[in-house]
Amino acid sequence: MLIKRKRSWELPESAATPESAYLNRRQLMKGAAGGTILAASSLAASSLIANPLLAQEADPSAKLYPLKRNDAYKLDRPVTQERLATTYNNFYEYGTDKSIVSDARKLQIRPWMVKIDGMVEKEMEIGIDDLLVRMPLEERLYRHRCVETWSMAVPWSGFALKSLVEMAKPQSGAKYLQMQTFKDARMAPGQRDFLYPWPYTEGLTMAEANHDLAFIATGIYGKPMPKQNGAPLRLAVPWKYGFKSVKSIVRFTFTDKRPKSFWEGLQASEYGFWANVNPQVAHPRWSQATEKPLGSDERVPTLLYNGYAEQVADLYKDLKGERLFM
Numbered sequence: 001m002l003i004k005r006k007r008s009w010e011l012p013e014s015a016a017t018p019e020s021a022y023l024n025r026r027q028l029m030k031g032a033a034g035g036t037i038l039a040a041s042s043l044a045a046s047s048l049i050a051n052p053l054l055a056q057e058a059d060p061s062a063k064l065y066p067l068k069r070n071d072a073y074k075l076d077r078p079v080t081q082e083r084l085a086t087t088y089n090n091f092y093e094y095g096t097d098k099s100i101v102s103d104a105r106k107l108q109i110r111p112w113m114v115k116i117d118g119m120v121e122k123e124m125e126i127g128i129d130d131l132l133v134r135m136p137l138e139e140r141l142y143r144h145r146c147v148e149t150w151s152m153a154v155p156w157s158g159f160a161l162k163s164l165v166e167m168a169k170p171q172s173g174a175k176y177l178q179m180q181t182f183k184d185a186r187m188a189p190g191q192r193d194f195l196y197p198w199p200y201t202e203g204l205t206m207a208e209a210n211h212d213l214a215f216i217a218t219g220i221y222g223k224p225m226p227k228q229n230g231a232p233l234r235l236a237v238p239w240k241y242g243f244k245s246v247k248s249i250v251r252f253t254f255t256d257k258r259p260k261s262f263w264e265g266l267q268a269s270e271y272g273f274w275a276n277v278n279p280q281v282a283h284p285r286w287s288q289a290t291e292k293p294l295g296s297d298e299r300v301p302t303l304l305y306n307g308y309a310e311q312v313a314d315l316y317k318d319l320k321g322e323r324l325f326m
């Protein structure tokens with residue numbers, strides 16, 4: 001790639017800012033800001049800083065939550081604290097560090113139209129609230145493993161991606177499902193950086209999209225999705241590195257061509273189409289053998305397919321020549 005400038009994606013934020021330092025910084029900022037506000041005796045405002053989620057405007061879908069948990073999806077580790085999972089984010093549309101909560105408030109989540117197009121019986125556009133009514137909503141506990149080696153375990157609310165596939169009625173020739181984030185630099189200043197191939201795009205094979213584990217998350221911790229986590233709908237494919245889980249989706253396109261993802265477009269030697277988690281296959285610049293759960297001081301071993309091998313390994317048994325783990 002003929003780019004001379006130092007590329008921010010070449011150094012993961014986890015290497016640049018350890019989570020502990022990041023959290024301490026947040027604590028300090030919280031203390032400082034809280035002090036000023038308390039001096040102005042505004043208790044309500046200080047609780048906004050203590051809980052950034054409260055600072056979000058009301059989501060019209062709030063009445064749908066919490067959803068009934070589907071107990072088929074279990075965790076082997078404690079659920080991550082809500083405060084951590086909702087304040088330590090990757091959302092490059094709002095910046096390349098992890099503290100994007102306040103910038104992400106610019107994201108306008110209504111009206112939110114979702115386009116379903118490409119190789120389908122009939123293309124359609126549907127508003128998020130109509131989509132939510134049509135989908136079988138439930139809560140699931142999932143692990144999430146970022147390629148940068150931090151991880152979390154969270155209760156997502158939403159629906160199985162296969163339900164959307166069924167509604168879309170893809171043609172028999174469709175081989176892949178491409179998903180795209182919105183593109184609007186007025187509400188996502190990061191999209192003014194022309195070095196990135198906006199909009200953020202990801203893709204799955206049809207077999208992956210129809211797998212039970214592939215989930216469209218519309219909420220987290222029994223509430224609508226916070227903007228910083230990818231409101232109003234984002235993908236959750238827990239056996240793959242977190243960058244596959246595209247946020248704030250506006251378009252699902254069924255196609256017979258393998259989609260090129262955002263990260264593949266930036267650095268194909270490091271980020272591929274499959275991106276399945278494998279502790280034995282190092283990233284070209286760091287090991288993937290262990291991970292650091294958010295909020296924990298200890299690293300723990302990373303599991304093949306992030307612990308979902310039993311469910312998903314069969315999807316890949318006939319794909320020997322592919323770079324399945326990057």
Ligand code: MTE
Nearest residue numbers: 089090091092146181200229242243245247
């Ligand atoms: N989707 C968009 N549109 N933009 C992004 O920058 N980052 C990805 C993924 N989806 C990203 C995205 C990465 S690298 C990760 S690890 C997860 O979102 C982070 O999700 P979280 O912030 O909810 O933990």
